[in-house]
Amino acid sequence: MKKLLLSGMLAAALFFAGCDGTSDPALPPSSDFTVTFKALYDGQTLEKFKSYDYDTYKVNFSRFNTFLSDITLLKGNEEIKISDIEWVDFTPDSAFGNLTVSVPVKFKNVPDGDYTGIRIGYGVKPELNAKRPNNFQSTHPLSRENEYWLGWGSYIFNKVEGKADLDNSGAFGTSLVYHCGSDAVYRTYTFNTPIQVEQGAAATVEFDLKKLFTINGSWFDMKIPANQFTSNDVGNVIVATILMDNFDAATTVIQ
Amino acid sequence: MKKNNAGWTFKISTFSAVLLIFLMLDACKKDDPPVEDRDDDLVAIPYNPKSYTIPKPEIFPEVPVPPDNPVTVDGIQLGRRLFYDPILSADSTQSCATCHLSSGSFTDNKDVSTGIDGIAGRRSSMSLLNVAYVSRPLFWDGRSPSLEDQALRPVEDPIEMHNTWANVLDKLKTHASYPAYFRQAFGITSRKQITKELAAKAIAQFERILISSGNSKFDRYLAGDPDALDDEELDGKLMFFDEGGLLGLPDAQCFHCHGGITNTGFSFFNNGLDSVASLNDFKDKGRGEVTGNINDNGRFATPTLRNVALSAPYMHDGRFNTLEDVVEHYSKNGKGVSNEDPLIRQLGFPIPGTNPVKYSGLTEYQKKAIVKFLHTLTDIDFVNNPDINNPF
Structure with a gap:
C-alpha cells in the first residue's frame, strides 16, 4: 500500500514538474521575445556630441528618447499585441559614455509562430495620452512626469536635442530642440518584416536620425530658424508633424 | 534531641542548598554573555510593522518606493530620529538636519555647507523636498544611485560628519533606545544586527515622506482654483511652462528641465554658468567627476523648484543669492561652451x-x-509639518 502511495505521489510530482506555460497542450506554445531598440546616425550607433556631416554643415545630438505604443505582431488577419506602451531612452544618465545605448525589451509569453510584420505606434496613443502621470503606478512608463507637458495636456512623445554648426566654425552655436507631442502627431507604422517567434527569438528596431531628418530625399533645412525647434504652441505642430510623418522612413526592423 | 538534630540537619541542608543555588546562579551570570553580545536580546520587544502610505497631493504621481525598503511607521520614526540626531557625526555636533533644515526646505541656506571640522565643502546642500520622485542619480554630480546609498555617504565624508560607520554602529548598539527602535523598524532580534545598511534604509524611508503638502498657491491653482494665482503670477506660470505664446508672452523654457507637477529635475545639465576654454577647465567638473566623460564636465543635477523661494542661495555653488539673479542668468545667452544644454x-x-x-x-x-x-x-x-520636524 505504501509503495502504491509513494508511486502515486512520485507520478504526480513528475506530472506537475513537467507543467509550465509552454508545454500545456491546452495553450499554444509561446516564448519570450526580445526586441532591441537602437539609435543610429547614418547606419552607425549614434554618438552623443559627435560632429556629424549634415548637408553643408555639421550637427550633433545630446538627447534622444521616445515613447512607443501598441507594439503588435501581425500574421495575416491575426494581431498579437505585445506591449501597450514602452519608453525607450537612448541617452540615459546611467550611461557614462558617449555612445547611445541599445535598449532591449523582453516581451514574455509571445505565441510562437511566423509573423508577417510588426506595427508600432510612435508616441503615446490617444487613449493613454488622455491620462496624466498621477494615473499610473510609479513603475509604469507613463508615470514619468518629466515626460508630460502640462501646457499641452500631452506626453512628450519623443525628444531629440542637439546643436548645429551652421557656418562650419567649429562652434555648435545653434540649438536644436525637437519635442513632439499631442494626439495630432501620433502615428502608427507597419513594417512588413518577417518575424519568427520561437525560443530565444529576438529582433532589432533601429531609428536612424540621419534618415529622420531626410525628408523625401532632401535635408530638413536646419538653417531655417523655425526648423530648429518644435513649436511650444500646441496649435502649431508643423515641425512635429514633419518629423512624426517621417519616423517610418527612419525605422528599420531586422530579424 | 533526635528531633532537634533532625531540625538542625534540615536547616543546614536547606541553607546549603540555597547557598549552592546562589553560587550556581552567580556562576551562570559570569558565564552569560553581556546583553549586547546575545543573539536574542531584543526579542522581548514587540515587532509589529505597520505599512505606511505616504501622503501626497492628489495630482502628484504615486510616490516611488523600492520593494526592498518598504515604508513602515516605525521605519520612518527611526529614520527621522537618525536624521535629526548628531550621533552620526564624529564629535556628535552635526546631524543630517544641520545641512538640511526644514526651515530652508531641507537646505541650509548657505552657498556651500560646512562640516564638523569647520571645513567648507564645495557645493550647496540640495533640497530634499520631493526627493522620492527624483529619477536621476542623487547629489549634484549623481554619484549615488538611490536614497539608501546616499544616506550612507555623509557619515564618512571627511568634510561632512568625518566619522566612521564602525563608530556610529558602536554608539547605536550601546545606546539606551536605538536598539529597540531598530527592532521595531526591521525586526532584528539582537542589537548586533544593527548595520549601516539598516540605518540608511531608515533614513531613506524618512526622506521619502518629504512630499509637498499640496497647499502652495500653485497647487491650489492646479487643483482648480483659478483665483489662486494673480495676473502677474499667471503670466509667470505661462512663461515658465512655455504656454504664453498666444498671449504675447515669450517662452522661458524653465519646465524642460524643471518639469512635471513636482518641478523636480530629472537629469544633469550644463546650464551655462561658466565660461571655460575647454571642457577640462571647469573648476568643479560635476557629473564628469563621476562618469569620467569630458562631455559631462560642468553638468550638474537639476534640483526641484518647489519651495525654491525658501532655499536660497542657488546653483551647485550657491553663486546666486536671489531668484532675480537666477532669472537674469537664464534670460541671457549661455557661455558658448560645447556641452551647454541646447535650451x-x-x-x-x-x-x-x-x-x-x-x-x-x-x-x-x-x-x-x-x-x-x-x-x-x-x-x-510642508516646512511646518510637525511630522517631519525634529523629534527631540
Missing part, C-alpha cells in the same frame, strides 16, 4: 531677420512675473 540661450522672441536667430531677451515685467510665479511654489505647510 540655454537668450530668452525672448526671435528677432526677425537674424540668422543665426537672435532673441529679444525678457522685459523687466516678464522677469518679475517669473520670479513671482516661483514664489507661488512656496509650501509653508
Whole structure:
C-alpha cells in the first residue's frame, strides 16, 4: 500500500514538474521575445556630441528618447499585441559614455509562430495620452512626469536635442530642440518584416536620425530658424508633424 | 534531641542548598554573555510593522518606493530620529538636519555647507523636498544611485560628519533606545544586527515622506482654483511652462528641465554658468567627476523648484543669492561652451531677420512675473509639518 502511495505521489510530482506555460497542450506554445531598440546616425550607433556631416554643415545630438505604443505582431488577419506602451531612452544618465545605448525589451509569453510584420505606434496613443502621470503606478512608463507637458495636456512623445554648426566654425552655436507631442502627431507604422517567434527569438528596431531628418530625399533645412525647434504652441505642430510623418522612413526592423 | 538534630540537619541542608543555588546562579551570570553580545536580546520587544502610505497631493504621481525598503511607521520614526540626531557625526555636533533644515526646505541656506571640522565643502546642500520622485542619480554630480546609498555617504565624508560607520554602529548598539527602535523598524532580534545598511534604509524611508503638502498657491491653482494665482503670477506660470505664446508672452523654457507637477529635475545639465576654454577647465567638473566623460564636465543635477523661494542661495555653488539673479542668468545667452544644454540661450522672441536667430531677451515685467510665479511654489505647510520636524 505504501509503495502504491509513494508511486502515486512520485507520478504526480513528475506530472506537475513537467507543467509550465509552454508545454500545456491546452495553450499554444509561446516564448519570450526580445526586441532591441537602437539609435543610429547614418547606419552607425549614434554618438552623443559627435560632429556629424549634415548637408553643408555639421550637427550633433545630446538627447534622444521616445515613447512607443501598441507594439503588435501581425500574421495575416491575426494581431498579437505585445506591449501597450514602452519608453525607450537612448541617452540615459546611467550611461557614462558617449555612445547611445541599445535598449532591449523582453516581451514574455509571445505565441510562437511566423509573423508577417510588426506595427508600432510612435508616441503615446490617444487613449493613454488622455491620462496624466498621477494615473499610473510609479513603475509604469507613463508615470514619468518629466515626460508630460502640462501646457499641452500631452506626453512628450519623443525628444531629440542637439546643436548645429551652421557656418562650419567649429562652434555648435545653434540649438536644436525637437519635442513632439499631442494626439495630432501620433502615428502608427507597419513594417512588413518577417518575424519568427520561437525560443530565444529576438529582433532589432533601429531609428536612424540621419534618415529622420531626410525628408523625401532632401535635408530638413536646419538653417531655417523655425526648423530648429518644435513649436511650444500646441496649435502649431508643423515641425512635429514633419518629423512624426517621417519616423517610418527612419525605422528599420531586422530579424 | 533526635528531633532537634533532625531540625538542625534540615536547616543546614536547606541553607546549603540555597547557598549552592546562589553560587550556581552567580556562576551562570559570569558565564552569560553581556546583553549586547546575545543573539536574542531584543526579542522581548514587540515587532509589529505597520505599512505606511505616504501622503501626497492628489495630482502628484504615486510616490516611488523600492520593494526592498518598504515604508513602515516605525521605519520612518527611526529614520527621522537618525536624521535629526548628531550621533552620526564624529564629535556628535552635526546631524543630517544641520545641512538640511526644514526651515530652508531641507537646505541650509548657505552657498556651500560646512562640516564638523569647520571645513567648507564645495557645493550647496540640495533640497530634499520631493526627493522620492527624483529619477536621476542623487547629489549634484549623481554619484549615488538611490536614497539608501546616499544616506550612507555623509557619515564618512571627511568634510561632512568625518566619522566612521564602525563608530556610529558602536554608539547605536550601546545606546539606551536605538536598539529597540531598530527592532521595531526591521525586526532584528539582537542589537548586533544593527548595520549601516539598516540605518540608511531608515533614513531613506524618512526622506521619502518629504512630499509637498499640496497647499502652495500653485497647487491650489492646479487643483482648480483659478483665483489662486494673480495676473502677474499667471503670466509667470505661462512663461515658465512655455504656454504664453498666444498671449504675447515669450517662452522661458524653465519646465524642460524643471518639469512635471513636482518641478523636480530629472537629469544633469550644463546650464551655462561658466565660461571655460575647454571642457577640462571647469573648476568643479560635476557629473564628469563621476562618469569620467569630458562631455559631462560642468553638468550638474537639476534640483526641484518647489519651495525654491525658501532655499536660497542657488546653483551647485550657491553663486546666486536671489531668484532675480537666477532669472537674469537664464534670460541671457549661455557661455558658448560645447556641452551647454541646447535650451540655454537668450530668452525672448526671435528677432526677425537674424540668422543665426537672435532673441529679444525678457522685459523687466516678464522677469518679475517669473520670479513671482516661483514664489507661488512656496509650501509653508510642508516646512511646518510637525511630522517631519525634529523629534527631540
